[in-house]
Amino acid sequence: MKNWLNLYFKLFLLLAFSFFLVTACHSQITQKADIPKTQLAISNCRFVVHQLGKTCVPLQPQRIIVTDEIILDAVLGLGLKPVATAEPNIAGRRGRHLAGKVDSVASLGTRSQINIEQNPTS
Structure with missing residues (x-):
C-alpha cells in the first residue's frame, strides 16, 4: 500500500511539473509599443505594414542609421548619407x-x- 501511494505521489509531481512547464513556455507575449506617434500628413509618409502594426516612414528622412553593410551600400548608392552605422564584427573587414x-x-x-x-550627432 505504501509503495502504491509513493508511486502515485511521484506520478502526480511529474504531471504537475510537466503541466507547469508546458503552460509557462507556451504563453503568448504581445508587445505593445508605447512610443508617441508623430503627427505627419499622410502625403509626407509611406505606411509600412509589419507584425506589430503599421508604421509611417517619412518620404524625406532627416536622419538615417544603418546597421548592416549591405544596406549601407544601398543607402550610399541612393545618394543618402547615414548619420551613424555599425562596424563589422571583424576589424578591417569593411568593403x-x-x-x-x-x-x-x-x-x-x-x-x-x-x-x-548613444547620440550619433554628437
Missing part, C-alpha cells in the same frame, strides 16, 4: 568600395553589439 565614403559617419559599435542609445 573596399566603401572606403572614404563613411569616414565622417558616427559608429554605433560592432554589428553584434550595437549601441543605439
Whole structure:
C-alpha cells in the first residue's frame, strides 16, 4: 500500500511539473509599443505594414542609421548619407568600395553589439 501511494505521489509531481512547464513556455507575449506617434500628413509618409502594426516612414528622412553593410551600400548608392552605422564584427573587414565614403559617419559599435542609445550627432 505504501509503495502504491509513493508511486502515485511521484506520478502526480511529474504531471504537475510537466503541466507547469508546458503552460509557462507556451504563453503568448504581445508587445505593445508605447512610443508617441508623430503627427505627419499622410502625403509626407509611406505606411509600412509589419507584425506589430503599421508604421509611417517619412518620404524625406532627416536622419538615417544603418546597421548592416549591405544596406549601407544601398543607402550610399541612393545618394543618402547615414548619420551613424555599425562596424563589422571583424576589424578591417569593411568593403573596399566603401572606403572614404563613411569616414565622417558616427559608429554605433560592432554589428553584434550595437549601441543605439548613444547620440550619433554628437
